[in-house]
Amino acid sequence: MKKILVSDPISEIGLKKLREAEDIELDIKTDLSPEELKNIIGEYDGLLVRSQTKVTKEIIDAATKLQVIGRAGVGVDNIDVKAATERGIVVINAPDGNTISTAEHSFAMLIAMARWIPQAHQDLKQGIWNRKKYVGVELNRKTLGIIGMGRIGSEVAKRAKAFNMKVIAYDPYITKERADKLGVTLGTVEDVVKQADFITVHTPLTKETKYLIDDKEFAMMKKGVRIINCARGGIIREEALLRALNDGTVAAAALDVYEQEPPMENPLIAHPHLVTTPHLGASTEEAQLNVAIDVAEEVYNKLTDQPFRNAVNMPSLSLEILNHVRPYIQLAEKLGILVANVVFGAIEKVEISFSGDIAEKEIDILTRTVLKGILSQHLGSVGEVNDVNAPVLAKGRGIDVVESRSSKTHGFTNLMTVKVKTNQDEKYLSGTLLNGYGARIVNFNGYTVDLIPEGHIIIMEHFDQPGIIGKMGTILGNANINIATMQVGRNELGGKAIAFLGVDKEVGEDTIEQLKQVENVQNVYQVEL
Numbered sequence: 001m002k003k004i005l006v007s008d009p010i011s012e013i014g015l016k017k018l019r020e021a022e023d024i025e026l027d028i029k030t031d032l033s034p035e036e037l038k039n040i041i042g043e044y045d046g047l048l049v050r051s052q053t054k055v056t057k058e059i060i061d062a063a064t065k066l067q068v069i070g071r072a073g074v075g076v077d078n079i080d081v082k083a084a085t086e087r088g089i090v091v092i093n094a095p096d097g098n099t100i101s102t103a104e105h106s107f108a109m110l111i112a113m114a115r116w117i118p119q120a121h122q123d124l125k126q127g128i129w130n131r132k133k134y135v136g137v138e139l140n141r142k143t144l145g146i147i148g149m150g151r152i153g154s155e156v157a158k159r160a161k162a163f164n165m166k167v168i169a170y171d172p173y174i175t176k177e178r179a180d181k182l183g184v185t186l187g188t189v190e191d192v193v194k195q196a197d198f199i200t201v202h203t204p205l206t207k208e209t210k211y212l213i214d215d216k217e218f219a220m221m222k223k224g225v226r227i228i229n230c231a232r233g234g235i236i237r238e239e240a241l242l243r244a245l246n247d248g249t250v251a252a253a254a255l256d257v258y259e260q261e262p263p264m265e266n267p268l269i270a271h272p273h274l275v276t277t278p279h280l281g282a283s284t285e286e287a288q289l290n291v292a293i294d295v296a297e298e299v300y301n302k303l304t305d306q307p308f309r310n311a312v313n314m315p316s317l318s319l320e321i322l323n324h325v326r327p328y329i330q331l332a333e334k335l336g337i338l339v340a341n342v343v344f345g346a347i348e349k350v351e352i353s354f355s356g357d358i359a360e361k362e363i364d365i366l367t368r369t370v371l372k373g374i375l376s377q378h379l380g381s382v383g384e385v386n387d388v389n390a391p392v393l394a395k396g397r398g399i400d401v402v403e404s405r406s407s408k409t410h411g412f413t414n415l416m417t418v419k420v421k422t423n424q425d426e427k428y429l430s431g432t433l434l435n436g437y438g439a440r441i442v443n444f445n446g447y448t449v450d451l452i453p454e455g456h457i458i459i460m461e462h463f464d465q466p467g468i469i470g471k472m473g474t475i476l477g478n479a480n481i482n483i484a485t486m487q488v489g490r491n492e493l494g495g496k497a498i499a500f501l502g503v504d505k506e507v508g509e510d511t512i513e514q515l516k517q518v519e520n521v522q523n524v525y526q527v528e529l
């Protein structure tokens with residue numbers, strides 16, 4: 001039974017899947033203080049939040065069982081994703097479900113601001129009939145500057161075109177083709193702020209976007225420009241916006257998000273030319289239903305070991321690709337486990353090469369899985385190693401990871417080779433998937449073998465001399481261990497050789513020691529795959 005905590009208000013209908021799942025127990029506890037959350041988070045396998053709950057490193061450190069944090073929305077700036085990644089916790093968001101609502105809210109704010117609707121409404125509610133004071137501006141033929149042309153920015157652009165606005169956008173990560181398709185001119189931040197009559201921001205808050213619009217940018221703007229922020233507080237510096245509103249550079253502004261939320265001490269809120277909402281961009285029935293359904297499904301999939309798409313701290317794979325690479329994922333993990341068990345010393349470098357069919361496919365997940373296999377054998381003490389944290393853990397330990405693709409297949413349609421270099425040793429293994437026959441290890445440090453990587457395996461490095469295999473059989477027989485399969489490989493008569501014995505159960509340490517004592521045996525390893 002997996003336990004999930006929902007700590008922000010999330011659509012009940014959206015949570016239905018989790019509520020009805022027999023293997024899930026759902027607790028809804030909103031308005032927890034950070035201390036209360038810290039005290040109970042250790043009980044849960046999953047956590048579902050919106051933007052209120054701050055999932056800090058402290059909370060993550062206390063979340064000893066947590067496997068997944070689901071964000072019913074887009075922005076994950078309330079979650080310490082770095083800390084989650086280091087702990088191997090998947091962070092999943094619901095990026096599509098609130099796009100339209102937020103684009104519509106941005107447009108509602110734009111029009112409300114252009115025509116002073118909230119201010120006029122407020123006056124009339126107080127009995128003031130003031131037609132002269134509230135003279136607005138048209139959108140027709142005006143230029144809208146959009147910073148960040150992702151999902152929401154693009155939807156805002158479409159709506160602006162319908163109002164006969166010209167759109168100029170700044171987004172270093174979109175192509176000219178995409179911009180052309182949306183009928184948008186691309187420019188620099190400077191082009192946007194100089195040319196626009198309205199400016200709206202739709203980026204995440206990152207190191208690059210923090211204070212992207214500051215005094216310098218306000219100084220370049222047309223006098224009487226109007227500003228909208230329905231993305232994240234801090235993309236526009238609030239103090240600079242206040243100065244620009246006060247000196248008349250900015251005629252009006254509309255904010256849904258703030259540097260500090262709630263913005264109770266914020267002097268901007270009282271400004272007469274500011275239209276303000278309390279972070280309502282995604283607050284529609286439709287968006288809340290969409291994001292809750294999406295995130296509930298994804299979190300359920302993660303907790304029940306099924307494929308999920310929207311992880312923000314690991315690459316997502318479509319079901320089609322995942323189904324294709326799944327057998328290779330199993331092989332990758334076994335190669336990692338096997339190679340980790342046959343090297344001595346501290347790992348310095350892991351080289352993973354993919355050739356044939358597999359080199360064309362999604363190999364990042366395979367690299368992660370090989371690392372997971374290796375590190376799970378070496379770092380058992382640091383807690384769980386998984387696909388999320390394996391690259392971070394490897395980096396943190398100074399392990400150089402090199403991934404390569406090659407067209408050389410060495411006679412196999414697909415081949416995965418993992419080479420591990422330590423401060424004392426170097427070994428490599430190659431594996432393949434044989435059509436219809438499953439996974440095989442086909443090379444061990446230059447010896448050609450044909451090993452099914454399954455069950456308990458004893459690996460023996462020895463010199464090719466008569467009688468060795470017989471002695472091993474006797475020792476194992478005396479220990480009541482049945483040999484199920486055997487593979488022997490050598491490169492020259494009497495030279496170094498390798499033997500793989502598939503045995504029916506785990507072999508005790510004392511028996512392994514006896515095997516090591518056999519004359520001409522160099523090393524004996526045991527591994528369970």
Ligand SMILES: NC(=O)C1=CN([C@@H]2O[C@H](COP(=O)(O)OP(=O)(O)OC[C@H]3O[C@@H](n4cnc5c(N)ncnc54)[C@H](O)[C@@H]3O)[C@@H](O)[C@H]2O)C=CC1
Nearest residue numbers: 075148149150151152171173202203204208230231281282
């Ligand atoms: N007010 C609200 O309730 C809501 C706010 N949001 C916020 O809206 C923002 C946009 O969301 P989406 O469109 O879904 O995200 P998205 O990821 O689809 O789009 C973001 C765009 O920003 C661009 N970008 C990133 N760094 C940039 C930079 N340095 N300069 C210019 N562009 C840059 C990216 O290339 C991308 O195209 C996010 O901050 C999100 O958290 C989203 C939903 C609701």
Ligand SMILES: O=C(O)C(=O)COP(=O)(O)O
Nearest residue numbers: 050051052073074075282
């Ligand atoms: O999805 C986002 O990024 C939002 O800002 C929406 O926040 P909320 O879920 O309404 O607290």
